[in-house]
Amino acid sequence: MADDREVARAGLASAFAPPVPVVHVSDGRAPAPAAGGQASFRPLSSSVDVGFFAWEIATGEVICDPVTYRMHGMAEQQVGTMDAFLARVPEEDLAQVRAEMARMTAACGDYQLEYRVRGADGSLRSMQARGRVAPGADGQPARMMGLVIDTTAERARRDAEDRHLRELADRARRTRDFTVALTSAVTVDAVIRAARDNLHVCGADSFVVVAQADGRLTPVASHGFGEKCLELLTSLESPGSSPVSAAIHWRVPVYVESPEALAADYPRLAEAASHCPQRAWVALPAFDSAGNVGACMFGFPARHAFPVEERALLYTLSGLLAQSLERARMLEAYRAIARELQDGMLPRQMANAAGLSVATRYRAATSGIEIGGDFYDAVQLSGSQVALVIGDVQGHNLIAASLMGRLRTAVHAYAREGHGAAEVMARANRWLATLEADPDRSLFATCCIASVDPAAGRIAVCRAGHPPPVLIEPGRQPRAIRCEAGLPLGVDAGASYRATDVRVPPGSVLALVTDGLLEAEAGDEHNLGHLLQVLGQGPADDLEALAATVLSQTPRPARHSDDVALLLARIGPPAGGAAASTAKG
Numbered sequence: 247m248a249d250d251r252e253v254a255r256a257g258l259a260s261a262f263a264p265p266v267p268v269v270h271v272s273d274g275r276a277p278a279p280a281a282g283g284q285a286s287f288r289p290l291s292s293s294v295d296v297g298f299f300a301w302e303i304a305t306g307e308v309i310c311d312p313v314t315y316r317m318h319g320m321a322e323q324q325v326g327t328m329d330a331f332l333a334r335v336p337e338e339d340l341a342q343v344r345a346e347m348a349r350m351t352a353a354c355g356d357y358q359l360e361y362r363v364r365g366a367d368g369s370l371r372s373m374q375a376r377g378r379v380a381p382g383a384d385g386q387p388a389r390m391m392g393l394v395i396d397t398t399a400e401r402a403r404r405d406a407e408d409r410h411l412r413e414l415a416d417r418a419r420r421t422r423d424f425t426v427a428l429t430s431a432v433t434v435d436a437v438i439r440a441a442r443d444n445l446h447v448c449g450a451d452s453f454v455v456v457a458q459a460d461g462r463l464t465p466v467a468s469h470g471f472g473e474k475c476l477e478l479l480t481s482l483e484s485p486g487s488s489p490v491s492a493a494i495h496w497r498v499p500v501y502v503e504s505p506e507a508l509a510a511d512y513p514r515l516a517e518a519a520s521h522c523p524q525r526a527w528v529a530l531p532a533f534d535s536a537g538n539v540g541a542c543m544f545g546f547p548a549r550h551a552f553p554v555e556e557r558a559l560l561y562t563l564s565g566l567l568a569q570s571l572e573r574a575r576m577l578e579a580y581r582a583i584a585r586e587l588q589d590g591m592l593p594r595q596m597a598n599a600a601g602l603s604v605a606t607r608y609r610a611a612t613s614g615i616e617i618g619g620d621f622y623d624a625v626q627l628s629g630s631q632v633a634l635v636i637g638d639v640q641g642h643n644l645i646a647a648s649l650m651g652r653l654r655t656a657v658h659a660y661a662r663e664g665h666g667a668a669e670v671m672a673r674a675n676r677w678l679a680t681l682e683a684d685p686d687r688s689l690f691a692t693c694c695i696a697s698v699d700p701a702a703g704r705i706a707v708c709r710a711g712h713p714p715p716v717l718i719e720p721g722r723q724p725r726a727i728r729c730e731a732g733l734p735l736g737v738d739a740g741a742s743y744r745a746t747d748v749r750v751p752p753g754s755v756l757a758l759v760t761d762g763l764l765e766a767e768a769g770d771e772h773n774l775g776h777l778l779q780v781l782g783q784g785p786a787d788d789l790e791a792l793a794a795t796v797l798s799q800t801p802r803p804a805r806h807s808d809d810v811a812l813l814l815a816r817i818g819p820p821a822g823g824a825a826a827s828t829a830k831g
Contacts (some may be wrong), residue, residue, distance in 0.1 A: 297314030298310060301389065301391070306328045306329060308327060316366075317365075319363065319364055335361060335362065339362055350379060351387050353387060356377070358375070359374070360375075360397070371398045372398045376393060377390065421559065421562070428566050431570060434571060437574045445469075450546050452544070453468065453567065454480060456480055457568065472523070475518055478514075478515055478518040479518065479527065488512060488515065488529075490529045493531050494539055499528060500529045501528050503526050503550055503551060505519035506519075523545075526546040527546070530560060532564055534569075540568060542565075585610060591621065592621060599630050600630055600701070602632055602815060602817060604634075604789070604815045605813075606793070606812060607797055608812075609797060610809055619638055619641060619649065619650040620639075621653070622813045623636075625657075628664060630701045631697060633661040633670070634698060635654070636693070636760060637650075637657070637692060637693035638692050638712070638762075638811070639690075639691040656673075668708045668743045671695060671710050671743040675738075676739050678690070678691060679736050690735060690736040691734060693735055694712040696715055703750050703818070704747060704750070705756065708743050709732050711737075714726040715758050717748065718756075718757065720751060720752075726774065730744050751818070754816070755789070756815045756816075758813040759777070760811040760812075762811070763812060789814045792814060793814050796814075
C-alpha cells in the first residue's frame, strides 16, 4: 500500500494530460528538469491556493499536497480520507455534493465540481475541483485525480458584478417607472404625487423645482421641505446665497454632502442646516422650453456621497421632473382658458316660466385641453311655453366650439320666431348643412328639443340623432320617451323631422343628456339603463341634488374623453314659485 501511495504522489501531475490543463505555480525558482526533458511534479503551490489530490475510490484514501489540506481548513496529514474532506463541507450543501460525486464516479472520464468548505477560521470558501476519473485493472472507475482551486476571490468578484448588474437593472426599471409616472401626469398635483412616490429611485425624500412664474423665478412645486428651510435653500438674493441660486447662476450641479458642508459653503444657512430634516442636498440647473434656466433640488435623509453614476441619474431625473411640471402647468393654463371660453358660450341664466324648474350641469372631458361642442339652452316662447334644448357638435377643438356657439344661437333664434320643435330642427339642419361646402371639413351635430307647456302639461319632443330624453312621472319608474331619432344636423339639407307629443302629469321631471354621460365599455344602451336606474333612485323632489347624483353615480369609461351636459326640468306648479338654476362641474 505504501508503494501505491508513492506512485500516486509521483504521478499526480503527469496524470493531467490535456484536455485538463496543468497549473504550475512558481515560487521564483525554476524547477529542475527531469530525465528525458519532462518536468516532474513538484508541489510549488504553497504561496497560492491551487492544490493537487488523488482519491482511491475503493478505500476512501486521499493523497494530496499541503495546499489542498490548508484550503480545506485541515492540518497536513500523511494520508487523508474523503470523509474527512467532506466533513468540511457545510451541512446544507453536503447532500448535493455527495450526489454529484456519485454521478462523477459512476463512469470514467473528465469531471468538474464546484463546492464550498469551512476554512480554518470558520469562514466559507468556494472551491473548484477539476480532473479525471481513471479506471482500475478491471476497467471500472478506481481513482479520481485532479487539482483544486480556491475560487473564493473570483466568486466574490463575480457576485459583486452580478449585484452591480442587478442594481443597474433595478435602477433602470425604477427610472423607467418614474418616467412613465411623470409622463402620464397631466396636472401639477399629479406630477408632485408621481415624483413623491418615486423619489426612492435616487435615495431622496424631498424635492423642490424653481422655475419662471409670472415673470420671475419662484418655487413652483415642492415636497418634503419645511417652509423655512425651503425659503433659505432656494434663496435667490445672490449667486452664493443658496445651492439653488448657485446652480442657476453658474448653471452647474451643486452637491452638498452633509449639514457641515452646507454650513461651510453657505454660512448664512448654518442654522437652517441644523433644523432641516434633510442631511444632504443636490441642486441641478433645469431649463424650460424657452431656454430659461431654473433649478431642481433633491433632499436626502442621510449624508450622501453622490457617486458618479448616481450624479448622471440625478441630472436625468431633474430634467424629467422640470419638463413634466412645465407641461402640466401649461396644460392647466390651457384648460383654464378652455373652461372660461366654454362657460362663456353657455347661457348664464336659464329662462324662467311659471310651473317650470330647471337645473343644469356641464362637466368638461376628464383629460386633454380640447374645447367640447356640448351645449344646452332654455328659450322662452310665447305664453308659458319654454323650449328646452340640448346638443352636441362633432369634435373637440376651437372649430367645434365656435360652431356650437353659432348653432345654439341659431336654434335660439328660430325658436324665438315661434316655430314648432320640428320646424326649428329642420331650419337648423339646413343652416348647418349649407354652412360648409367642403364635405371633408364639414361637421355634424346631434340635438334634442323639448317644447314644454307647463300649464297644459304637454311636451313636444323632436330629435336629430340625439339620445332620447327621459321622463320621470310621479310614482312611476323613469322611462325613455319613444320618438323618431332623425338624422344628425348637417348630414342632409333636405332631411325632415317629426315631433312627438307627450302628456305629462304635474310634478314630472324631464332629463336631457348628451352622449358623454352615456358612454360605457358595454355600449350606450347598457349605460342608458343604468341612467334610468340612477334617476329612479335619486331625489326627484330636489333637482340640484338629483343632478349631482346623476353625475356622480353614472359610470364612465376609464379613458373618457367627452364632455357631459345635463338638463333637468320639473314640469308643473312649483312649490313656492318658479325656479331655475345652472351649475357646472
